[in-house]
Amino acid sequence: MGSSTQLKLPVIDLSSKSLDLNSSSWVTKCDEVRHTLEEHRCFIAVYDGVSRELRDAIFLASQELFNLPTEVKALNILDTPYSGYSGQQAMLPLYESLGIEDVTTAEVAESFTKLMWPSGNQSFCESVLMYSKAVAELDQIVMKMVAKSYGIEEHYESIRGSTIYLLKPTKYLRAQGNEKSLGLLPHSDKSMMTYLHQNEVNGLEIMTKDGEWIEVDYTPSSYVVMAGDACMAWTNGRIEAPTHRVMMTGDKDRYVLGLFVSIRDHHIQVPQQLVDEDHPLLFHAFDHYKFMHFYHTDEGIKSECPIKTYCGI
Numbered sequence: 310m311g312s313s314t315q316l317k318l319p320v321i322d323l324s325s326k327s328l329d330l331n332s333s334s335w336v337t338k339c340d341e342v343r344h345t346l347e348e349h350r351c352f353i354a355v356y357d358g359v360s361r362e363l364r365d366a367i368f369l370a371s372q373e374l375f376n377l378p379t380e381v382k383a384l385n386i387l388d389t390p391y392s393g394y395s396g397q398q399a400m401l402p403l404y405e406s407l408g409i410e411d412v413t414t415a416e417v418a419e420s421f422t423k424l425m426w427p428s429g430n431q432s433f434c435e436s437v438l439m440y441s442k443a444v445a446e447l448d449q450i451v452m453k454m455v456a457k458s459y460g461i462e463e464h465y466e467s468i469r470g471s472t473i474y475l476l477k478p479t480k481y482l483r484a485q486g487n488e489k490s491l492g493l494l495p496h497s498d499k500s501m502m503t504y505l506h507q508n509e510v511n512g513l514e515i516m517t518k519d520g521e522w523i524e525v526d527y528t529p530s531s532y533v534v535m536a537g538d539a540c541m542a543w544t545n546g547r548i549e550a551p552t553h554r555v556m557m558t559g560d561k562d563r564y565v566l567g568l569f570v571s572i573r574d575h576h577i578q579v580p581q582q583l584v585d586e587d588h589p590l591l592f593h594a595f596d597h598y599k600f601m602h603f604y605h606t607d608e609g610i611k612s613e614c615p616i617k618t619y620c621g622i
């Protein structure tokens with residue numbers, strides 16, 4: 310199972326000029342998003358909701374954040390597993406991340422900023438809030454398109470109000486030497502959806518259904534859209550979450566902004582439209598946060614497919 314540079318992820322243009330809800334091509338585009346997710350479990354979205362200035366500002370903010378002393382970054386403690394501060398682990402020496410949960414809420418962005426910079430950092434706070442809101446809009450576009458294609462718009466509307474966005478700025482130190490070095494272990498995300506954006510440094514690898522690793526290369530105006538385990542349960546197994554990892558090469562540090570989507574205070578249930586004779590119900594309704602906590606237990610960590618173990622039928 311070697312890496313393959315031949316394979317590429319599909320690219321879908323979701324920039325404003327290509328999205329006209331009233332045009333006849335809208336339905337075709339919705340189907341394209343859904344079928345691409347079913348087939349590839351992820352894709353690269355071209356999206357113009359984040360300006361060049363905002364992009365520069367958020368990566369600058371990210372660098373400032375990681376330049377803070379470790380003891381300051383470690384103050385970021387979250388109840389959600391794998392979300393607070395992670396760094397300097399013997400197994401993953403290149404990896405460091407901090408999670409900001411419910412980041413599209415101004416008070417949250419402000420209190421996180423205050424925790425990191427007690428004397429204030431207005432530009433950090435504004436960049437984080439603006440960036441997260443802009444990518445949350447991309448999520449709502451993608452989810453609406455998936456829901457439209459499945460004919461489950463009302464069902465999506467019922468969970469949309471319970472959507473929580475977690476922004477996870479992540480840094481990978483450059484690899485030492487010419488060998489590929491592990492940045493992040495293979496895993497699937499526990500989210501509903503994940504949206505990744507990177508500085509110019511590649512490193513993400515996604516496994517295809519055939520077990521090949523794709524080295525993902527994407528431009529500054531694009532985002533990796535990837536399904537998480539919760540999406541697999543919500544869609545009754547139609548859209549699966551891909552295994553992915555990070556391998557570092559080259560002489561530059563890598564900065565990534567991951568926006569992870571989860572559903573709070575609302576049980577995720579398979580829409581009845583996605584259950585029929587050919588597609589028997591595969592998952593019980595479940596609480597997304599309880600599932601994320603389950604993943605953190607011995608049983609969850611050992612499970613080959615935690616979402617099936619947790620709420621599979």
Ligand SMILES: O=C(O)CCC(=O)C(=O)O
Pocket residue numbers: 477479493498505512513553554555565567
């Ligand atoms: O660094 C990346 O591109 C992916 C990060 C990732 O998979 C994660 O944080 O779950």
Ligand SMILES: [Fe+2]
Pocket residue numbers: 496497498553
């Ligand atoms: Fe991931």
